[in-house]
Amino acid sequence: MTVRHRDGIHFEFGDGRRIVADARSAAGDVNVVSHAHADHTFRSTPGTVVCAAETAAIAEARTGVGFEFVERVPGIDLVPAGHVVGSRAAIVDRDRLSLGESLEPQPERGDADHRRYCYTGDFSIRDRCYLEGFDPTAVETDVLVMETTYGRPAYRFPPQEELEAAIVDWIRDNDERPLFLFGYSLGRAQKLQWLARAATGGVDDGSDAERDVLVADSIHEVNRAIEAATDLSFPGRPYDSLRGLEDEIVVLPSNQARADWVERAVDREDGLKAGFSGWAVDDGFRYRGNYDVTFPLTDHCDFDDLVATVEAIDPAVVYTHHGFDAAFATTLETEYGYRARPLKRDQRTLAEFS
Numbered sequence: 001m002t003v004r005h006r007d008g009i010h011f012e013f014g015d016g017r018r019i020v021a022d023a024r025s026a027a028g029d030v031n032v033v034s035h036a037h038a039d040h041t042f043r044s045t046p047g048t049v050v051c052a053a054e055t056a057a058i059a060e061a062r063t064g065v066g067f068e069f070v071e072r073v074p075g076i077d078l079v080p081a082g083h084v085v086g087s088r089a090a091i092v093d094r095d096r097l098s099l100g101e102s103l104e105p106q107p108e109r110g111d112a113d114h115r116r117y118c119y120t121g122d123f124s125i126r127d128r129c130y131l132e133g134f135d136p137t138a139v140e141t142d143v144l145v146m147e148t149t150y151g152r153p154a155y156r157f158p159p160q161e162e163l164e165a166a167i168v169d170w171i172r173d174n175d176e177r178p179l180f181l182f183g184y185s186l187g188r189a190q191k192l193q194w195l196a197r198a199a200t201g202g203v204d205d206g207s208d209a210e211r212d213v214l215v216a217d218s219i220h221e222v223n224r225a226i227e228a229a230t231d232l233s234f235p236g237r238p239y240d241s242l243r244g245l246e247d248e249i250v251v252l253p254s255n256q257a258r259a260d261w262v263e264r265a266v267d268r269e270d271g272l273k274a275g276f277s278g279w280a281v282d283d284g285f286r287y288r289g290n291y292d293v294t295f296p297l298t299d300h301c302d303f304d305d306l307v308a309t310v311e312a313i314d315p316a317v318v319y320t321h322h323g324f325d326a327a328f329a330t331t332l333e334t335e336y337g338y339r340a341r342p343l344k345r346d347q348r349t350l351a352e353f354s
């Protein structure tokens with residue numbers, strides 16, 4: 001098997017068959033959708049699409065386009081990736097794989113030792129709010145293909161409980177002004193609503209002291225899709241940017257942080273803006289979003305989580321992609337003694353090891 005980074009990550013067999021993960025226009029024999037962040041255009045794909053039912057439901061709610069999918073393929077196990085609702089890592093076992101009739105896997109030149117491949121997709125090993133983290137201790141694989149967004153030591157975030165408590169405290173401390181919280185529509189936005197509810201006592205006592213939580217329409221749609229597919233619920237009601245506010249908590253997509261309509265509403269209502277991302281450890285993040293405060297709340301691993309993942313799995317080979325892929329591969333090789341390479345886009349890399 002050869003692993004390549006093209007449109008998505010491709011696992012290629014010698015006879016041309018492919019498993020393709022997280023491509024925009026997938027054309028593999030099997031297409032893995034790890035989670036619903038990317039824009040998938042699978043309407044015309046001849047291959048099988050494999051993903052969690054929650055991912056298909058959220059993707060349809062976000063794009064308006066549904067697709068046929070299965071939750072199981074023999075030889076490909078999906079395990080929770082702890083990134084967003086429905087996110088899955090894929091573990092491919094070459095010897096158990098069945099890609100259709102007359103498609104028996106064959107031994108590959110130079111790669112006889114590697115039978116199992118784990119593709120993490122975006123992942124986090126931390127339990128957060130309502131989401132359980134990826135469990136690397138349960139994964140057995142020869143080859144680990146991992147996302148390395150925060151693969152430099154500068155990106156170390158506080159323990160999750162401490163981080164969530166700091167956010168809750170900040171919300172409670174600022175209870176006389178509207179608060180504008182910014183995060184991705186899928187993932188961070190739901191966790192911010194969760195923390196807002198925890199901060200205002202809305203979970204347990206349902207008292208009148210609860211502050212209203214308002215959300216952008218795009219977030220509301222994702223909420224509804226998740227609520228329909230799971231037993232989770234989120235407090236956000238649709239936000240009308242023209243209405244006057246008192247002490248409401250408004251959750252908006254992070255790409256709107258500097259939008260004129262947002263800045264006008266924040267100024268008019270004397271609100272505070274808070275940004276949430278792992279990039280918050282960089283000074284520039286605060287200024288780019290014009291935030292009053294930032295927190296390194298993320299749905300990805302920090303540097304230490306990435307190292308802990310590799311050590312727990314202890315694979316023969318690691319391929320890194322996204323973010324600081326080259327730096328992290330170098331760290332794994334020089335400081336931890338692993339065979340590691342960044343998966344550079346459009347470059348064949350497995351051959352380097354054979």
Ligand SMILES: [Zn+2]
Nearest residue numbers: 035037083122
């Ligand atoms: Zn993602």
